[in-house]
Amino acid sequence: MPHFDSPSVFAGILDENKGGFFRIIAPVDDRWRRQMYLPETNILLTRFLSQEGVGEVIDFMPIRSGNMQPSCGQIIRIVHGVRGRMPFRMVCLPAFDYARAQHETTVEGKIAEFRSGNAKLRLLSSQNLKQEGNAVVADFELDPDETATFVLQWASDSQPCTPTDLIAFGQDELQRTMKYWQTWAAKCKYQGRWREMVVRSALALKLLTYEPTGAIVAAVTTSLPEEIGGVRNWDYRYTWIRDAAFTVYALLRLGYTEEAARFMHWIQDRATEHDTEVGPIQLMYGIDGRSELPEFELSHLDGYKGSKPVRVGNAAAQQLQLDVYGELIDSIYLYNKYVEPISYDLWLYMRRMLNWVGDNWQRADHGIWEVRNEPQHHVYSKVQCWVALDRAQRIARKRGLPLEYGRVQAEATKIYEDVMRFGYNPKRKAFVQHFGSDAVDASALLLPLMMFVSPTDPRMVGTLERIQQELVSDSLCHRYELGKATGDGLPGREGTFSICTFWLVEALARSGKLQEARFVFEKMLTYANHLGLYSEEIGPSGELLGNFPQAFTHLGLISAAFDLDRHLGEQR
DSSP: SSSSSOSSSSOOOOOOTSSOEEEOSSSSSSGGGGEEEEETOEEEEEEESSSSSEEEEEOOOOOTSSSSTTTTTTEEEEEEEEEEEEEEEEEOOOOOOTSSSSSEEEEOOOOOOEETTTTEEEEEEESEEEEEEEEEEEEEOTTTTTTEEEHHHHHHHSOOOOOOOOOHHHHHHHHHHHHHHHHHHOOOOOTTTHHHHHHHHHHHHHTTTTTTTEEEEEEEOOOOSSTTTSSSOOOOOOOEEEHHHHHHHHHHTTTTTTHHHHHHHHHHHHHHHHOTBBSSSEEETTOOOOOOOEEOOOOSOOOGGOOOOOOOOOOOGGGGTHHHHHHHHHHHHHHHHTTOOOHHHHHHHHHHHHHHHHTTTOOOOTTTTTTSSBOOBBHHHHHHHHHHHHHHHHHHHTTTTOOOOHHHHHHHHHHHHHHHHHHEEEETEEESBBBBBBOBBBGGGGTTTTSSSOOOOOOOOHHHHHHHHHEETTEOOOOOOOTTOOOOOOOOOOOEHHHHEEEEEEEEHHTTTTTHHHHHHHHTTTOTTTTSSSOOOOOOSSOSSSSSSSSHHHHHHHHHHHHHHHHHHHOO
């Protein structure tokens, strides 16, 4: 707290002994706990079921005045008795600064404070509190219709609010927050099959937006592993241009233009910055727009299920990844087409990017998967450079904006011909990962989606078949095959990459294989957790791997559902 990329307060998932936690439990077996979101909201309901009684806990971040700013920076937890007499135990033990900082705890009646340097948390309770070491505890029992309320406030930046009737305050905030989310969800224009999963994914994406700047983060966690016990543990609490641009695609498809507009303003703020070695835009930023994201390890934390190291920051921020230009300019193209005409200043920034792409597309880069070895001439990166030039021409022609068409078209032609000459392997009958390679890559599934090649072109048909043969296992798709030819500079393995499976659905649908596409999509839906949420990857036993919840996966679900539903409707 208080921001996505602030040092953690509760990191028990990365170290159950040192990480810190805020826990409300009842004495029932794990098998008799049930969870759900209140319909079309981000309000979580946990039910504790037993022969003797039933109790509930409602968790939410309150929202006021129709915006995403939490009132007083709070988390509210409402405990409710349903049947019988149910005992509960609340324990709050923060661990400031990624569990590196000590804190002081004070308790006065029903208010507790945790102080660590300039940081302060306040816990307001309708139950009596007691101190146990540096933790605060409440033991209580509830009869049917009795309620206990706990409000945790981040109190460093402003004077926290202290309601006189905490239970009434909690209920009022619950009703306001429920109305906000249900009103927001009702704006979703998707009315097709799988609407419930699409709306849940949209709600997850909304939670990944940062209201003060319009930035969109890739996930809200760091260091949840791609392999249990492995080293593929990264910090995703930042704004990847690629992920954010894809998120804009997904939200625009559903009719959420406000979030897209906020992100466009955030992008325009980057236009005031000087070009770096990797061009006029980095591949990722902090949510406040900062460009320096130094990566370091928290060696004192054990990691999720022993998966070390725990990392903060991300060294990939300094990599050259050429594909971000295509993804970003494509999102601007869609915004200009479906929301409102872009400003002239944003167009000038686009021209800066186009000039840079025209001068630099022939460079090797680290590619969409951020491999930590030598740069290569990645096919997907080249294609996205072509996308950048193509979409810019479309905007310019539609709006009559100034553009050196001759140069832009000439470079686009060179890129296209290079991809077809060096990025396609005739012996493999497939587009490959990078020039000179014979290995396929799931990113090639996006080529027809980006209108680079027809989905029924023999080259794309062969690519799809090769990917299904070599990267797909039980309908789930890997990014690439880990081996000597496609090593990514890291030891160990990873799970199947969930967005790649959704890309596979779209590629199958567009190639006319609708029943197969639907089967893969329906099967993929079964891998969500009990709340309809996804992480980045899926492990061999169906377990969620990687950071969570993952924007990439949820936007992939939205896009696949939208596209597949449209094709099924056309077939009917």
